[in-house]
Amino acid sequence: MTFQNPGALLYFLPLGGVVILLYLLRMRRRDVRVPATFLWPERTDEVRANALFQKLRFSWLLILQLLALSLAVVAFAKPQTKQRGLAGEVTVLVIDTSASMSATDVKPSRFANAKKQAEEAIRSAGASDRIALIEAGPTPRVLFPLSSDPSKQLRALDGLKPTDAEADVGDALRLAAALVGSIDGARIVLLSDGVFDKVTNFSRGKAALVYRSIGDSDENLAISALGTAETPTGRQLYCAIKNESLKPIDGTLSLYADGKVIDSVKVPAVTPRGQWGRTISAPASAKVFEAKLDAPDILKSDNYAVSLTSAGASQHVLIVGKGDIFLERALALEPRVVLDRSANLPADTSPYDIVVFDGVEEQPVASRGVLTLGTAGPATPVTTDGSVKSPQFVSAENQALMKGVDLKGVFIDHAEKVKPRANGVVQALGDNGPLIVTSSSPTKRQVYLSFEPLQSDFPLQIAFPIFVSNVLDFLAGEADSSLLSVKTGVPFSQPTTAPATLKTPAGDTLSIKPVANTLIVRETRQIGKYELTVGGKTKSVYSTLRSDTESDLKPQKDLSLGGGEVRASTSPSRFADFWRPLCMLCLFVLGGEWWLFARRS
Amino acid sequence: MTTMVLEPREFRLLDGLRLNPRKSFSGRVRGERLTKKKGISIEFADYRDYAEGDDLRHLDWNVLARLDTPIMKTYRDEEDLAVHLLVDGSASMEFGEPTKLEGAKRIAAALAYLGLNGGDAVYPRVLGRREPPQAALRGRASYPRLASWLGGIPSDGQSGLAKTLREFVASSVRAGIVVLLSDGLDPDVIGAIKSVGGRGHELLFLQILSDIELDPDLEGDLRLLDAEAGSPVEITVNSYALKEYRRRLQEHNGAIVDAVRRIGGRHALVRPDQSLDSLLKTVLKKGGWVA
Numbered sequence: 001m002t003f004q005n006p007g008a009l010l011y012f013l014p015l016g017g018v019v020i021l022l023y024l025l026r027m028r029r030r031d032v033r034v035p036a037t038f039l040w041p042e043r044t045d046e047v048r049a050n051a052l053f054q055k056l057r058f059s060w061l062l063i064l065q066l067l068a069l070s071l072a073v074v075a076f077a078k079p080q081t082k083q084r085g086l087a088g089e090v091t092v093l094v095i096d097t098s099a100s101m102s103a104t105d106v107k108p109s110r111f112a113n114a115k116k117q118a119e120e121a122i123r124s125a126g127a128s129d130r131i132a133l134i135e136a137g138p139t140p141r142v143l144f145p146l147s148s149d150p151s152k153q154l155r156a157l158d159g160l161k162p163t164d165a166e167a168d169v170g171d172a173l174r175l176a177a178a179l180v181g182s183i184d185g186a187r188i189v190l191l192s193d194g195v196f197d198k199v200t201n202f203s204r205g206k207a208a209l210v211y212r213s214i215g216d217s218d219e220n221l222a223i224s225a226l227g228t229a230e231t232p233t234g235r236q237l238y239c240a241i242k243n244e245s246l247k248p249i250d251g252t253l254s255l256y257a258d259g260k261v262i263d264s265v266k267v268p269a270v271t272p273r274g275q276w277g278r279t280i281s282a283p284a285s286a287k288v289f290e291a292k293l294d295a296p297d298i299l300k301s302d303n304y305a306v307s308l309t310s311a312g313a314s315q316h317v318l319i320v321g322k323g324d325i326f327l328e329r330a331l332a333l334e335p336r337v338v339l340d341r342s343a344n345l346p347a348d349t350s351p352y353d354i355v356v357f358d359g360v361e362e363q364p365v366a367s368r369g370v371l372t373l374g375t376a377g378p379a380t381p382v383t384t385d386g387s388v389k390s391p392q393f394v395s396a397e398n399q400a401l402m403k404g405v406d407l408k409g410v411f412i413d414h415a416e417k418v419k420p421r422a423n424g425v426v427q428a429l430g431d432n433g434p435l436i437v438t439s440s441s442p443t444k445r446q447v448y449l450s451f452e453p454l455q456s457d458f459p460l461q462i463a464f465p466i467f468v469s470n471v472l473d474f475l476a477g478e479a480d481s482s483l484l485s486v487k488t489g490v491p492f493s494q495p496t497t498a499p500a501t502l503k504t505p506a507g508d509t510l511s512i513k514p515v516a517n518t519l520i521v522r523e524t525r526q527i528g529k530y531e532l533t534v535g536g537k538t539k540s541v542y543s544t545l546r547s548d549t550e551s552d553l554k555p556q557k558d559l560s561l562g563g564g565e566v567r568a569s570t571s572p573s574r575f576a577d578f579w580r581p582l583c584m585l586c587l588f589v590l591g592g593e594w595w596l597f598a599r600r601s
Numbered sequence: 602m603t604t605m606v607l608e609p610r611e612f613r614l615l616d617g618l619r620l621n622p623r624k625s626f627s628g629r630v631r632g633e634r635l636t637k638k639k640g641i642s643i644e645f646a647d648y649r650d651y652a653e654g655d656d657l658r659h660l661d662w663n664v665l666a667r668l669d670t671p672i673m674k675t676y677r678d679e680e681d682l683a684v685h686l687l688v689d690g691s692a693s694m695e696f697g698e699p700t701k702l703e704g705a706k707r708i709a710a711a712l713a714y715l716g717l718n719g720g721d722a723v724y725p726r727v728l729g730r731r732e733p734p735q736a737a738l739r740g741r742a743s744y745p746r747l748a749s750w751l752g753g754i755p756s757d758g759q760s761g762l763a764k765t766l767r768e769f770v771a772s773s774v775r776a777g778i779v780v781l782l783s784d785g786l787d788p789d790v791i792g793a794i795k796s797v798g799g800r801g802h803e804l805l806f807l808q809i810l811s812d813i814e815l816d817p818d819l820e821g822d823l824r825l826l827d828a829e830a831g832s833p834v835e836i837t838v839n840s841y842a843l844k845e846y847r848r849r850l851q852e853h854n855g856a857i858v859d860a861v862r863r864i865g866g867r868h869a870l871v872r873p874d875q876s877l878d879s880l881l882k883t884v885l886k887k888g889g890w891v892a
Contacts, residue, residue, distance in 0.1 A: 035814055
């Protein structure tokens with residue numbers, strides 16, 4: 001046992017001396033003459049004194065007061081004992097649930113080992129120790145706030161599951177620092193294999209950071225690439241496999257097209273840190289290609305990959321213009337969109353599926369879809385006839401493009417006054433002409449909006465992201481929007497007002513309700529095929545890992561966190577204070593002393 | 602001017618009453634008390650056989666005529682009764698309102714009047730101080746002398762009750778009624794009471810206690826000074842101390858009552874302000890102390 005403030009023990013001498021001195025003071029008693037004194041008991045329970053001096057006599061009050069004083073002095077000296085264990089007085093346990101934690105080099109898995117260590121820390125914590133649990137998953141979340149309730153903490157820990165996704169450990173650590181960074185003596189314990197991206201912009205504050213490295217192997221073979229390419233000889237499917245370890249590993253690769261095996265091949269032992277690839281002809285009509293690798297490695301999450309060839313499954317969008325944050329945000333909500341932005345139209349637009357002219361005059365492009373906002377061009381399905389001030393919405397066609405989009409009440413400062421060309425179809429009509437016009441042909445689809453969104457309050461309406469989603473469906477072709485490929489753990493959203501159900505690869509069905517007319521799906525944390533049903537329409541969602549970071553399973557012993565190096569520790573020590581129980585005991589003794597005083601006085 | 606201690610009305614209450622001892626005592630002069638000694642009086646006592654020289658006036662002629670046997674009638678003698686009137690004059694008797702000594706004097710006057718009125722020999726004596734024994738008082742005419750004596754009793758006695766009571770017992774006085782008027786506040790009083798019974802006296806103990814003893818109004822940190830020779834007591838008077846005091850007083854009084862009964866005496870606890878009417882009614886007449 002040691003004392004943080006041993007000098008406080010010296011206070012006992014003067015303070016105890018004062019207490020004893022008070023008992024040396026004699027009571028000045030009032031003389032009273034009585035007929036006989038032999039009937040009176042000798043009860044000199046002095047609780048006050050006002051004269052000097054008398055011989056020190058035994059008194060329970062004196063004993064209790066000296067005991068309370070000694071307890072208070074010892075408590076003030078802050079006694080502490082050194083103990084080993086993860087938990088301190090205030091501890092945040094950050095548990096990595098990324099895909100790499102499912103590696104089985106530590107039996108049964110790195111994740112199970114981390115949970116076990118967290119459980120031991122909770123069980124071994126003192127009664128006054130406060131512990132919080134944070135999941136370092138795709139989206140960090142507080143499983144349990146700071147508290148001293150082991151049973152609830154263990155229940156929360158029991159509900160924690162591993163994911164097949166990348167983890168944002170940096171955000172999780174920042175969350176932990178926000179919880180305890182301002183508390184002296186607090187401790188952030190990271191239970192992880194160290195397989196995550198370098199963490200920057202992290203400050204632990206006053207808290208200590210303890211890193212427990214889990215894992216001892218890196219034997220892993222992963223599918224590093226899967227895709228199709230249109231060649232003059234037809235569609236080709238290629239697949240690449242990477243050995244992330246320092247030991248040759250072989251396996252068996254199976255390729256599927258729309259669920260049917262199209263190839264199965266023995267993968268020769270891939271050299272350490274080397275790659276192996278295979279390219280085959282793929283059926284032109286197939287939309288879903290899957291690759292499955294069977295290998296004697298320690299991680300199965302990266303042995304599965306999906307490639308979709310459907311036009312609507314992935315859309316590369318280019319915004320040409322000054323920039324519209326509302327438009328970019330609405331497009332970013334779409335998981336199928338890969339967004340680029342440019343002030344000027346690039347010479348080659350063939351890599352882009354859709355080009356958006358935002359306040360810029362439309363020009364001919366090679367892309368199959370064009371969205372024109374406010375400034376018509378020669379290829380636009382309208383002809384311009386000046387401009388109009390404050391046009392009012394009149395009516396809309398009952399088409400898929402306008403489903404869920406209500407322009408009534410939308411304020412438009414000014415718009416182009418247009419007339420539709422022959423191929424133009426008016427979707428929405430204002431009091432001075434068309435507001436939305438579309439055109440479609442086998443090779444190209446166009447949507448024209450007669451005003452720039454920033455010249456109206458349309459971006460502030462709930463209808464705006466729904467309109468953008470409908471535009472993407474229209475430009476891609478509605479038939480192609482039933483397939484979607486997402487990265488595990490990355491939430492995606494879909495504008496809708498109807499509730500949805502999600503069927504997981506394991507067969508479970510989850511209900512998801514939209515918030516503010518947007519359905520946010522966060523549950524795709526495992527690899528495999530999900531089925532998302534919204535308003536009677538079912539969409540197949542393929543979730544894959546495909547992460548070089550997660551596939552490189554070598555456990556990290558040293559981490560770079562926020563500019564500082566953190567070394568993995570075995571079992572950190574802690575100093576356990578026990579001045580609080582001493583204070584409680586002191587109060588109890590003072591209570592007894594008060595009771596005795598009240599009883600005698 | 603000598604005070605009479607009692608009111609004229611109180612004298613009228615006492616007229617016609619006499620002390621009523623349980624025992625018989627032999628007297629020194631002929632009085633109005635029947636004794637065990639056979640003597641000449643009109644009070645028949647017993648029969649006995651005739652002996653030569655007996656006074657033929659006491660021969661029972663009727664028995665002689667019927668049985669032809671000379672039988673003598675005997676009669677109880679009538680002598681005076683010794684009434685030792687012991688008034689506690691120790692310092693502890695000055696407490697109370699009126700003081701216990703004042704109450705004792707009034708009761709002593711009443712009982713002495715009964716004795717004098719009944720032809721008894723009253724021997725007044727003060728306990729708690731050394732003074733020569735008083736001569737016996739006889740007859741109603743002696744009452745003023747007794748009243749004068751009572752009026753002269755100071756309350757500054759420094760000797761203990763038990764000690765002076767033992768001195769009285771040891772003084773070879775005539776056996777008789779011992780009327781003890783005291784507060785009994787002496788730790789050794791029990792032994793002294795037993796010694797009174799050992800000398801053949803009949804003890805009538807009227808213990809006089811005031812509210813100061815029965816329900817003391819004390820509180821706080823005090824140094825209690827004994828009115829007599831007791832040592833001072835430093836005390837924090839609280840409910841616990843008062844409870845303990847009452848328990849001890851009750852125990853002490855209980856021991857006195859027990860000791861008095863063991864020697865065939867009588868005991869009563871009275872207050873100094875108790876009226877003579879009440880005393881007669883609740884103690885003296887009810888308990889058969891007077892008849």
